[in-house]
Amino acid sequence: MDSIFLPSDDDIIALTRAWVDEAVIGLNLCPFAKAVQVKQQIRYVISHADQETDLQQDLTNELLHLHDSDPEILDTTLLILPRILQDFLDYNNFLDSADATLVEHKLEGEIQIASFHPDYQFAGTAVTDIDNYTNRSPFPILHLLRESSIDRAVESFPDASAIFDRNVATMRRLGLEGWNQLGFVVSKKQHQLSKKSC
Template sequence: MDVISSTQSWVNNVIVKYNICPFAKREVDRGSIRYCEEANTEIEGVLDRLTVECEFLDTHPETETTLLILSEACSDFEHFLDLVYLSNHLLQMSHYEGVYQLAHFHPDYCFAGDDENAASNYSNRSPHPTLHLIRESSMEKAIAAHPDVEGIPDRNIAFLNKKGSPFFADLLASCLLVNK
């Protein structure tokens, strides 16, 4: 399975097509998203790669953001949340806090307090566990230019609920079939 192709399909056919993230289309159109596969199964190896990706972004201003796709690690959502915690701590300890922020996506993503089958979880469900490094300065500019940033989550939840979990489950599954 090609994790990069399936993730690109997800970004294009879910995130951009349904405007889940109103900031994504611009970067897709510009070709400024870096898609990287990390096959390491050890958390330390994933954290090392996260540091490498921060350093890459430091020296490549034409690359807006990086999606670090975990092909082997953290298939369990709870373990993934542990990795997210450690990743945020790493960013802080490496003096990247305020430079990059971390978003995260997982095939079994479930918001705290939500039913695991709730359609709203699909705003953060992806084909593979993914750490998303975002330039803080660019996010600040995008937020300042958006007419209703606070309304994005409510709009997404209403849209996801309207379409329903089966619709998004099928859509997510179709992204995994890209290169089969």
């Protein structure tokens, strides 16, 4: 991403928090997210990496930080990537390296990495398919989750396997027009327009 169109770190965090509040929690795309947000157990971290080797180091640092932290204080981390992997195919390819990092540090089975991207596309869908918006975020994000938290959440939500189908139904009801009216989407577009006019 060209740095001239890049928001400040504060704005990047604010847009990401707004996405969590308005889309992830507001649309109930993840029924487990509200509790950790209310308890302030989500860590929002920006990677300033513009090379994959630097991103790999940032990811390693955050994985180890999450692993070593008290789960009552830190439950999950959103590693935000505003300067790298803007192309979804590049991002998708990097996920293999991210999973290999889990194995390398013996964190497989303890921490899981979920993926979100502005151009997220599920296999077998068209780029414009509204279903993809369940995993679309204002910036590329690596979401680091504790497996123990996922297990507890699934136990408390007996129909966890139906979440994806319910999310797709939610997005289809909302539609692209509804999505584009969400505050974080509007804010990001306004920021880009204001930078272009400078």
